Amino acid sequence: MRAFTTALPALDMFPIAQWSRQTAKHWRGKRDVVLGYGDATGYPPLRRAIAAHLRATHGIACDDGQIFIVNGAQQAFHLIGSVLLQPGDKVWFENPGAIGARNALLAARAELVPLPVDRDGLVVAHGQRVAPDFRMAFVTPSHQQPLGVTMSLTRRFQLLAAAEAAGAWIIEDDYDGEFHYGGHPQPALKSVDRAERVLYVGTFSKTLFPALRLGYFLAPASLVDTFEAVFRSYLPGMPSNPQAIVAGFMDEGHFATHLRRMRRTYMERHRVLIEASRRHLSGLLDVEEADTGLHTIGHLRADLPEAEVTRRAEHRKVTVAPIQRFCLTPVLLNALVLGFSGIKPAEIEAGAATLARLLEDMASEPGRLAEGGAWCRLTTSWSAPARPARRSPVG
């Protein structure tokens, strides 16, 4: 896999032999169970295994009837948006934010309200100012997509209170929250959701592998009947065979083992990226250290514009993503998203060296604006830009 492709687990480390054994075992099971129609809301043992996992490792009090199995997180966003929103309803959305969620919610006819993100996460106060009548908020609290910040506890309580006051729902996308390098995952926003406004969305694309196309969401108790009716009336449910195999994998403890192993792998790959960037990229690309997740970001010097770097890196077979790709409205950042989880250490090293050569070549090109040491880093504490003073009316 090419450096620095994002959102990929370490496919090179996946225990395929073990998975094949689990699969073969499944197919030796009872014929009617293995072949017949499953439950539209999800394979019951998988719903139980997920609920147990969320209780044990994310501090989320829930039962399996609240878990709905979907075809990946993006289907969850689209479904939640379609069911809970009326066309044109306002949705607070992180800017920059998750591309898939943006498309899924737009397809559900939501009106997205871009809100800034600073070192504490979503700037809730700004949302209350520009769209107090919001019906939903979409957030990635454990590892902001794409900036990588963790939402502070203050902001979490602010957001929960705002949602409760407005009667709005919150979608918590925990796309890579299993991979906190401190050891245990961060407690989820959902774990402190006393007013029951949060729908928690998880995926197996990152924890197992993307081809599975298996995700889930946890609905507040008050919405369980609604979603059950929706599933039973027009959603046929996911294939039960992969669901059963995942459930077996979880019940027998292989999932927990695999997560621990992947956490060590990603911590190591993250370290390789940080060290390589210090060695090769110093003064050109300032790569942030992450304590969670599968990617981090690197800030570019202002004379090296992210779009041009992305394009030219692609020619040298290095894949990066510019921050603006994740934006609903432009932000004052000049940065790249760099995935490390799916990339072997030697390729991370080689990718950093290639990127360094490219940036040096660019920096030394004649005619380039020599802005030298200028950077636009993520603001520690965002505040609205001062409005230009109102002109007095003329005439």
Add this chain to the structure above:
Amino acid sequence: MRAFTTALPALDMFPIAQWSRQTAKHWRGKRDVVLGYGDATGYPPLRRAIAAHLRATHGIACDDGQIFIVNGAQQAFHLIGSVLLQPGDKVWFENPGAIGARNALLAARAELVPLPVDRDGLVVAHGQRVAPDFRMAFVTPSHQQPLGVTMSLTRRFQLLAAAEAAGAWIIEDDYDGEFHYGGHPQPALKSVDRAERVLYVGTFSKTLFPALRLGYFLAPASLVDTFEAVFRSYLPGMPSNPQAIVAGFMDEGHFATHLRRMRRTYMERHRVLIEASRRHLSGLLDVEEADTGLHTIGHLRADLPEAEVTRRAEHRKVTVAPIQRFCLTPVLLNALVLGFSGIKPAEIEAGAATLARLLEDMASEPGRLAEGGAWCRLTTSWSAPARPARRSPVG
């Protein structure tokens, strides 16, 4: 499986050992292909295999770029409805008709216009009278769901012409069209669709097994870009592992072999049902012979109402479905839908005997209206009931 559960393939005859071998072979494949993100529109070799199958056995000229893989036929109906209809658009719908499609289209905010069905299929002329401004028609031409009639060629051309004139789309649901007991499947409506108005929907739930949750639709060339954009923007695609296993099963000829074997099995089970019903049910339930599909219908004598029979049969562990369950507006029928494909011959035999005892018990109950020989059979040629003459205004 309980007599006379509908819509089930013969799970007892499915070649699980062969399927497991195909599965194990898949998991020995290239790691990145087996684990990585697939194409949202479908696994390319499966799209190719389906297109080849439709060309070879259904007379449909198409290429694999027109095939979109979905999570069962119901997702196809919902997706097609959501993408091609505006809320409130009129959709011609067979009455009685397919329950899943009804729910999926209603969820897409369509306004369903119930149209009668006679021995020739959908009464197109009535649609042109009551809703000439239709935007879509939903039909099951090869084996009407649930009545089992095959749409006549005249009606097919009438429907195509009406859709072309109105600029409407047609959904052709070929849910059990592979099982024509004359040998080859009937040519699809799609095969004579010169104006390119038909979206053909197929499923593997009946031809392989329901747990797969795998279906597909064939879009006219003019809609390919639209659906590609939809899939790429917010539909994450089906799991690629089952898709790859099905593709292998088709490419190696196992699918064609399995279909031939199932056709013989279902023909035999159909014969058992017809013979058992003649032996046990004569004068009570008149079971129609089918030449296609997985179920047939039986007409009840008028003094044995379908809803009551259904309820009381359930107590005796026999499952039947009353026609009214499939209706948007009531129809003049008193009949049961009887599945035979998924039921072993001995259980078909026993189910017919149990049903006969129940109907005899009911017929001999004191107080029952003794309408004796009255029946409401499917009309050969439907015509609108005469309107009551308008009263002259009073006063």
